[in-house]
Amino acid sequence: MPNPIPATSALSPENWPFSPECLPQPAYLVGGAVRDALLRRQSQYLDLDFVLPANAVQTARQIANRYRAGFVLLDAGRQIARVVFENATADFAQQEGPTLETDLHRRDFTVNAIACNPHTGELIDPLLGCADLQAGLIRMISPANLQDDPLRLLRAYRQASQLGFTIEPATAAAIRHLAPSLAQIAAERVRTELSYLLATPRGTPQLQAALEDNLLQTWFPSATLRNLPLLAEIDRSAVQLRETWPELGAQLCREIRDTLKTSLLAIAKLASFLDPDPQQAEEQLLNLKYSNSEIKAALAVVKQLPQLQATPESMPVREQYFLFRNLGPVFPALAVTAVAAGTPAGAIAPLIQRYLTPEDPVAHPAPLLTGSDLMAALNLPPGPQVGFLLTEIAIARAENRIFTPEAALKFAFQQLRRESGAEGGGKTS
Numbered sequence: 001m002p003n004p005i006p007a008t009s010a011l012s013p014e015n016w017p018f019s020p021e022c023l024p025q026p027a028y029l030v031g032g033a034v035r036d037a038l039l040r041r042q043s044q045y046l047d048l049d050f051v052l053p054a055n056a057v058q059t060a061r062q063i064a065n066r067y068r069a070g071f072v073l074l075d076a077g078r079q080i081a082r083v084v085f086e087n088a089t090a091d092f093a094q095q096e097g098p099t100l101e102t103d104l105h106r107r108d109f110t111v112n113a114i115a116c117n118p119h120t121g122e123l124i125d126p127l128l129g130c131a132d133l134q135a136g137l138i139r140m141i142s143p144a145n146l147q148d149d150p151l152r153l154l155r156a157y158r159q160a161s162q163l164g165f166t167i168e169p170a171t172a173a174a175i176r177h178l179a180p181s182l183a184q185i186a187a188e189r190v191r192t193e194l195s196y197l198l199a200t201p202r203g204t205p206q207l208q209a210a211l212e213d214n215l216l217q218t219w220f221p222s223a224t225l226r227n228l229p230l231l232a233e234i235d236r237s238a239v240q241l242r243e244t245w246p247e248l249g250a251q252l253c254r255e256i257r258d259t260l261k262t263s264l265l266a267i268a269k270l271a272s273f274l275d276p277d278p279q280q281a282e283e284q285l286l287n288l289k290y291s292n293s294e295i296k297a298a299l300a301v302v303k304q305l306p307q308l309q310a311t312p313e314s315m316p317v318r319e320q321y322f323l324f325r326n327l328g329p330v331f332p333a334l335a336v337t338a339v340a341a342g343t344p345a346g347a348i349a350p351l352i353q354r355y356l357t358p359e360d361p362v363a364h365p366a367p368l369l370t371g372s373d374l375m376a377a378l379n380l381p382p383g384p385q386v387g388f389l390l391t392e393i394a395i396a397r398a399e400n401r402i403f404t405p406e407a408a409l410k411f412a413f414q415q416l417r418r419e420s421g422a423e424g425g426g427k428t429s
Contacts (some may be wrong), residue, residue: 009037010046013118017046017085020118022063027052028100028115028124035111038133039163046088051103051115053095057081060092101126108152109159109171110139132168139168146174150181153215154193157206161197167209176213183218187289190219194288198266201235207269208232219288222275230272233340238265240345241336247356251332257293264333267294271301271337278303297330301337308338312347317362317399320351324363331355331363362398368408369393377409378416389415 010033013020031049036042052059057073060081064071070084079094096103101124104113110129117124132139138160146152153175160167167175182190197203197210208228210216216223242249252265274281281302285295304323307315315323327334335352339345354363371386380386392415393408402411 009040009042010034010048011037011116011118011121015046016048016090017069017088018063018067018083018090022059022066023050023118024052024055024059025119026100026117027059027119029118030104030115031107031112034114034116034123035129035133037116038114038130041163044087046090048088048090050090050092051095051100052092053100056092056094060090063090100124105141106145106148107141108145108149108155110141111137111159111163111165113141136163136165137168138163138165138171140171140174143174143178146178147181149185150178151185151189151193153178153182154190154210157210157215158193158196158203161200161203161206164202172213175215179214180218182215187219187287191288191290194270195262195266198269199261199263204231204235204269216273220273220284222280222284223273227272230340231269234265234268234272234336237336237339237345241332241339241352244345245352245356248332248335248352251329252336256297256330260291260293262294262297264297264330265336267297267330268301268333268337268340270294271298271305271333272340274298274302276302276306297333300327300330301334304334305337305341308334308348308351309341309343312338312343312351315351318395320354320362321365321395321398323351324355361394361400365394365398367394368397368402368405369412373405373409374412378412 009015010029028051029048030051033046033048050056056079057076060083061071063069064083067083067085070082072082072084074080074082074091078096081092083090083092096106100115104115104124104126107113110127110132112129113125113127114129115124116122123130127141138156140146140156156167156171156175159165197207208231211223211228212225238249238252242252252268253263256262256264256267271281274284278299282295282299285298290298304327307319307323311319324331331351332355335348335355338348351363354360358364359366367390369390371382371390374380374386374389375382389412393402393411396402396411397408402408
């Protein structure tokens with residue numbers, strides 16, 4: 001067992017948001033908090049899991065009332081409740097089976113089946129999880145336990161990624177055998193595990209392993225072994241781009257929305273799994289219950305990648321304008337994907353520079369006129385024609401053909417005359 005255990009760990013009740021005197025005897029701290037404490041992994045946010053032989057929900061409610069904390073009944077049937085503090089959560093679960101050892105034998109992996117009695121400091125480790133912690137192994141307790149909750153199959157890769165561990169060979173073989181059963185799991189739960197693996201370069205090798213072990217085919221049927229090198233290349237390309245354009249690298253780590261924890265780098269990796277047909281890709285994302293923002297971002301990469309790969313150095317300004325308009329802030333995800341797929345960084349350097357220049361009229365056009373301006377000056381009704389004229393004005397500005405609102409208004413008037421002439425047969429070929 002790793003020693004010494006820091007005094008700041010979750011095994012030290014003085015670090016809890018409530019007094020250990022609130023717990024009945026016996027009560028046991030179990031799972032990830034014990035594992036991480038033994039590995040000397042620390043977090044500013046405590047995530048505590050307790051097993052009680054009886055009265056788990058009642059104990060949770062009493063603690064929540066005493067400390068004016070949030071209370072959530074997670075599972076009435078299994079008697080599981082959560083108390084939410086400012087910088088911690090504490091889950092309380094009724095012991096499954098007649099003894100603590102029975103409960104621990106029903107868990108997923110040995111490293112998560114270690115318990116600690118906070119009243120005595122005693123460690124209970126009937127499955128030798130401490131030995132697997134020292135060896136850096138993710139080892140199943142039994143294939144039946146994995147089959148009971150097939151999400152545990154994917155969780156093995158996620159925990160191996162987070163801990164820097166290796167999945168033990170018999171466990172890996174059982175996962176491959178049980179892989180089809182992951183299709184039974186709610187999409188939201190699968191997406192959560194995938195999000196952890198997509199979030200950092202540490203997850204890439206385990207994503208590759210999950211793909212090799214046929215664990216992701218249900219959700220990404222078009223993903224094949226060809227996707228494996230691209231995942232690692234996206235990580236390497238992100239480093240390469242960051243060295244040349246630090247601001248672009250920083251944006252790759254940015255979350256696509258304040259309310260979402262999905263970074264643009266994660267979007268690039270997610271897009272690499274998707275079907276190249278945007279309609280099929282959208283269906284895959286919808287099946288996994290991704291948010292509208294995530295779907296829009298990933299599809300933008302899928303749709304624009306072929307164009308960027310085809311004409312990276314000779315793309316006309318008009319096409320550049322629509323490329324940036326379709327991508328918006330997702331451009332860094334497309335750039336890193338293109339470089340990972342073989343497009344030289346130098347070939348898209350002008351586009352990157354445009355994106356990183358806030359006043360660039362192609363990547364960040366500032367309107368010379370508004371729709372209201374056009375309708376008032378040219379006596380136009382609201383409709384698609386106004387949008388068309390605004391787009392053509394923006395492109396003419398990007399091409400350095402007009403620079404002022406007055407020139408834009410004259411340009412719009414000429415566009416209308418040209419359309420009118422074409423409709424009346426006045427335009428010759």
